[in-house]
Amino acid sequence: MLRKAFVLLGLAVLLSLLFPLKWLLKETGVDPVNLHVPGADLAALCVVVAMVPALLMFRDGRLEHRIPSWSAWVAALGLSSLVFLLLHVNWSLDLATVYAREAIAGGGLLPASISHVSLLDGVELxxxxxxxxxxxxxxMHLDGPVQEEAPAPRRRRKER
Known part of the structure; x- marks a missing residue:
């Protein structure tokens, strides 16, 4: 169940990265920087919208039966997808910003020449x-396609 959720979330994030939403908003005259949605930003909303085509692709490819049992790819996909989503939700972005400022502050883990904004941009990238x-x-490491079982061959009746 968790493997399926990770793959669905990864597909949705990947599809959301393909949406040219900022460009579309600029072309329609809406400033994407000043467009505020309570709780999340546009990237998180794109992931939610992309969940529908991701679910359709998941069903069409019969990925539920083809995903290998736990592998490093599934774990990396889940981790990367969750980090991407958490960086686009307001409360977790605020927590990450505070942590990045503390890590960079005098005597922190990182050199002071790095700003917390560039650190968070690097993590998002x-x-x-x-x-x-x-x-x-x-x-690339999916199991082979699920073969539907062919009907059992009919035996011919012996003529008497």
Whole structure:
């Protein structure tokens, strides 16, 4: 069940990265930077919208039966997808920002020349690449397609 959820979430994140939403909003005259949605940003909403085509692709490809039992690809896909989503939800982004500021502050884990914004942008970029690489790795290691069992051959009656 968790494998299925990770793959569905990974597919939705990957599909959401393909939506040119910011470009579409700019073309229609809406400023995507000033467009505020309570609780999440546009990337998280794109993931929610992309869940429908991801579910259809999951069913059409019969991925539930083809996903290998726990592998590094499934774990990396789940981790990358969750990090991407958490960086686009307001409360978790606030927590990550506070942690990044503390890590960079005097005597912190990271040098002071790195800003907390660039650190979070780097983590988001790493999550995007992680989703892409893990999804490709997972799709390359799928089990063979599920074969529907052919009906049993009929025996001919012996003529008497």
């Amino acid at each position: 790493a999550a995007r690449f992680g989703v892409l690489v893990a999804m490709v790795g997972l799709l």
